[in-house]
Amino acid sequence: MIVSAERTVDAGALASELEHLGGRLMMLFVAGGLGDHRQLRAIVRSGDDVIMVRAPLHGNVYPAVTPRVPAAHWFEREIHDLFAIVPAGHPRLEPLVRHPADEGEVKLPEEEDVRLEHRGAERLAGPGVFVIPYGPVRSGVFEASQFLVQTGGEDVAYCAQRLFFKRRGAERRICEVPLGQAVLVAERVSGTSSVAHALAFSHAVESLAQTEVPPRAQAIRRILAELERLYNHLEATVRECEDASLAVGQAQFAVLKERLHRLAGATIGNRYLRGAVVPGGTRIDLDTGAVDLIGSTLAGWEREWRRVLSILLRTDSFLDRLVSTGPLSEQDARDFGCVGPVARGSGVDVDTRRDLPYDGYPDFKAAGHSEGDAMARMEVRFQEVDASLELIREAVGSLAPGPIRIATGPFTRDTALGASESARGETLYWLEAGGERSVRSCKLRAASFVNFGVFNRVFDSQVLTDFSFIEHSLGLSPAGCDA
Amino acid sequence: MIRWFLRGVSRSRVTTCYPRGEEPPPSGFRARALLNPDALDDRDAATLAAACLPGALAVNGGGNLRLDGSRCIACGLCVDGSRHGAVRMDPGYELATRSRERLVVGEASPEVEMAPSTLAGPFRRSLHIRHVDTGSDGAVEQEIAALLNPYYDLHRLGLFFTATPRHADVLLVTGPVTRPMEEPLRRTYEGMPEPRVVVAAGTDACSGSIWTAPEVLGGVDRVLPVDVYIPGDPPSPIGLLHGLLLAAGRVPEAPAPRAKRAASNEGAAA
Numbered sequence: 039m040i041v042s043a044e045r046t047v048d049a050g051a052l053a054s055e056l057e058h059l060g061g062r063l064m065m066l067f068v069a070g071g072l073g074d075h076r077q078l079r080a081i082v083r084s085g086d087d088v089i090m091v092r093a094p095l096h097g098n099v100y101p102a103v104t105p106r107v108p109a110a111h112w113f114e115r116e117i118h119d120l121f122a123i124v125p126a127g128h129p130r131l132e133p134l135v136r137h138p139a140d141e142g143e144v145k146l147p148e149e150e151d152v153r154l155e156h157r158g159a160e161r162l163a164g165p166g167v168f169v170i171p172y173g174p175v176r177s178g179v180f181e182a183s184q185f186l187v188q189t190g191g192e193d194v195a196y197c198a199q200r201l202f203f204k205r206r207g208a209e210r211r212i213c214e215v216p217l218g219q220a221v222l223v224a225e226r227v228s229g230t231s232s233v234a235h236a237l238a239f240s241h242a243v244e245s246l247a248q249t250e251v252p253p254r255a256q257a258i259r260r261i262l263a264e265l266e267r268l269y270n271h272l273e274a275t276v277r278e279c280e281d282a283s284l285a286v287g288q289a290q291f292a293v294l295k296e297r298l299h300r301l302a303g304a305t306i307g308n309r310y311l312r313g314a315v316v317p318g319g320t321r322i323d324l325d326t327g328a329v330d331l332i333g334s335t336l337a338g339w340e341r342e343w344r345r346v347l348s349i350l351l352r353t354d355s356f357l358d359r360l361v362s363t364g365p366l367s368e369q370d371a372r373d374f375g376c377v378g379p380v381a382r383g384s385g386v387d388v389d390t391r392r393d394l395p396y397d398g399y400p401d402f403k404a405a406g407h408s409e410g411d412a413m414a415r416m417e418v419r420f421q422e423v424d425a426s427l428e429l430i431r432e433a434v435g436s437l438a439p440g441p442i443r444i445a446t447g448p449f450t451r452d453t454a455l456g457a458s459e460s461a462r463g464e465t466l467y468w469l470e471a472g473g474e475r476s477v478r479s480c481k482l483r484a485a486s487f488v489n490f491g492v493f494n495r496v497f498d499s500q501v502l503t504d505f506s507f508i509e510h511s512l513g514l515s516p517a518g519c520d521a
Numbered sequence: 522m523i524r525w526f527l528r529g530v531s532r533s534r535v536t537t538c539y540p541r542g543e544e545p546p547p548s549g550f551r552a553r554a555l556l557n558p559d560a561l562d563d564r565d566a567a568t569l570a571a572a573c574l575p576g577a578l579a580v581n582g583g584g585n586l587r588l589d590g591s592r593c594i595a596c597g598l599c600v601d602g603s604r605h606g607a608v609r610m611d612p613g614y615e616l617a618t619r620s621r622e623r624l625v626v627g628e629a630s631p632e633v634e635m636a637p638s639t640l641a642g643p644f645r646r647s648l649h650i651r652h653v654d655t656g657s658d659g660a661v662e663q664e665i666a667a668l669l670n671p672y673y674d675l676h677r678l679g680l681f682f683t684a685t686p687r688h689a690d691v692l693l694v695t696g697p698v699t700r701p702m703e704e705p706l707r708r709t710y711e712g713m714p715e716p717r718v719v720v721a722a723g724t725d726a727c728s729g730s731i732w733t734a735p736e737v738l739g740g741v742d743r744v745l746p747v748d749v750y751i752p753g754d755p756p757s758p759i760g761l762l763h764g765l766l767l768a769a770g771r772v773p774e775a776p777a778p779r780a781k782r783a784a785s786n787e788g789a790a791a
Binding site: 137138139140174175177178179180181182202203204205206207211214215216218219222223226227228229230232273284286287289290292293295296299300303304305306307308309310312313321345346349352353355515516517518520 | 665
């Protein structure tokens with residue numbers, strides 16, 4: 039049970055309560071059905087506690103939290119878009135998740151439909167200032183996202199992002215489908231973090247049913263989660279090499295990444311490790327052959343990784359582009375509730391694997407850096423590759439014979455929060471039981487949802503040519519953010 | 522830089538010889554579900570259909586199982602629930618096809634007339650590809666990007682990614698087409714010179730997969746005429762290569778799964 043305390047306040051007092059609690063706002067959303075039963079729910083990490091604050095809503099307006107707790111800025115815009123609830127006093131209350139194309143097609147839960155005012159992004163004006171619209175169809179192979187880079191030529195004056203082109207309605211889909219299949223939806227929210235999403239969802243279901251996962255399944259889950267972290271960190275490295283026109287480096291890291299996907303395909307049957315993690319354990323066991331393959335592949339892999347990395351860290355043309363690029367201050371990282379390597383690169387020590395322990399993770403020291411630039415975020419990833427290899431060795435060593443899955447019983451709790459640490463950071467699923475074996479409502483929050491919130495802040499006084507370095511050092515997943 | 526040079530030349534070659542040679546998938550790879558021909562009248566047909574999230578398995582008019590390969594995400598839940606071995610997982614890489622009907626097994630449908638390829642002539646040597654994401658889960662993009670790594674090395678086959686639709690021959694679409702992406706997708710297509718080819722990459726793009734309205738339109742062919750379907754969740758790099766070469770008319774289509782069945786078995790037999 040992650041949530042250690044609950045309290046109820048009036049919606050009017052939510053902002054002051056959250057400010058008083060301090061800590062990091064993990065989620066803010068609307069729950070409890072329609073009409074007068076609706077309540078705002080905030081989940082806050084304060085010290086070692088995770089506190090759920092409920093705030094019953096009376097009517098459609100409440101005083102916004104964002105002016106006091108900046109981390110709420112996207113959550114409140116989302117609430118406004120999807121529930122037609124107005125956070126009064128929000129500094130920039132324009133549509134976030136709803137596009138003009140959705141109007142009239144994607145219905146709000148309330149009977150009344152509101153027309154949202156699409157004002158467009160904030161625009162600067164002045165002689166010589168122009169806007170480079172970048173996306174949603176971007177040059178190269180990229181996910182759909184849009185950036186409006188406002189510049190006078192070289193300096194980026196302001197970079198506005200427009201996301202949620204990819205909203206597929208995952209939260210609603212999870213509630214619609216039979217419980218046994220819902221994990222498949224979670225796996226496909228962010229396809230490169232399938233294991234982390236499946237884990238967070240499964241943890242929530244296991245908490246609702248108060249099920250204990252067998253030790254062997256826990257060890258397999260750790261192996262898969264760390265393998266996933268490895269290939270995601272390699273992806274970030276490949277992309278940064280590509281940006282620095284480091285062709286050989288790009289090819290060498292891409293070879294290392296491809297080997298991990300092949301290992302995943304040979305052991306789990308899917309190159310992105312899908313179909314393995316389910317509530318109650320895992321669906322796929324790792325037999326002796328698979329365990330040996332993992333051990334032997336990673337031993338050679340690690341040698342190669344160290345050699346190529348040592349060359350990379352001595353390549354000035356690479357370092358020059360990353361050092362001091364895209365700085366994120368510790369204050370911003372805290373204010374906006376950043377997670378994952380983005381937060382850890384700016385000196386904010388958060389790691390779900392250690393803070394909210396799950397699946398038998400041993401005690402370990404989270405990677406960290408204090409510079410806050412693109413290089414710091416990459417160095418956090420490099421350290422984490424070593425840590426992941428160590429964690430996989432530990433998990434392989436602790437694979438004891440036994441069952442890999444136990445049936446999850448009927449739900450005995452009403453609500454539960456599930457968490458996991460993806461390669462991009464903390465991934466959260468909040469579920470509300472609708473019966474003994476069904477989920478009535480689901481709220482998910484991928485790491486990228488909060489990390490995208492600081493995207494325009496890291497462009498402060500940066501130049502145009504740094505765009506892709508900054509973007510790839512943040513390692514964001516539009517698919518996870520949009521859900 | 523000299524270190525990188527030495528590193529580059531000291532490595533042995535890893536590039537696949539596909540499509541000249543075979544590239545066998547690992548035996549446990551789950552690429553798609555296949556129906557066992559003699560188990561089409563599985564007594565558990567209704568149970569299996571209910572256990573299929575994207576609706577790939579269904580019961581057809583005759584009470585038999587019907588498998589729509591353009592919807593299958595190869596999760597394997599049907600194999601877990603199949604007591605009589607009606608369904609099995611197949612590791613094959615070459616799944617691309619030029620007609621969505623060819624991906625459907627277990628229904629007496631007339632043989633689809635294949636229009637002569639308009640692509641083979643102009644595109645035999647080289648293709649320029651424009652990618653558009655219309656709501657994928659993000660993994661397909663990485664598999665497409667993997668085509669540039671030394672294992673697959675797309676450029677050796679004369680295939681290139683291009684930044685603008687004006688230079689593109691192939692529109693490679695990933696994702697189930699969300700409403701906000703419908704317009705950008707159309708405009709990209711309209712920006713391409715003719716002749717042009719649309720390739721739907723991944724089960725999401727082929728059929729919409731697990732995603733349902735209202736947020737998504739459900740498959741690229743709801744918006745544009747699709748020439749090549751590459752199923753897979755996500756499709757493997759070899760599967761993508763096969764689909765792109767198929768679009769160029771450089772490889773034959775893999776035989777439809779039903780072609781393997783005994784000819785005597787009526788109903789779905791080709």
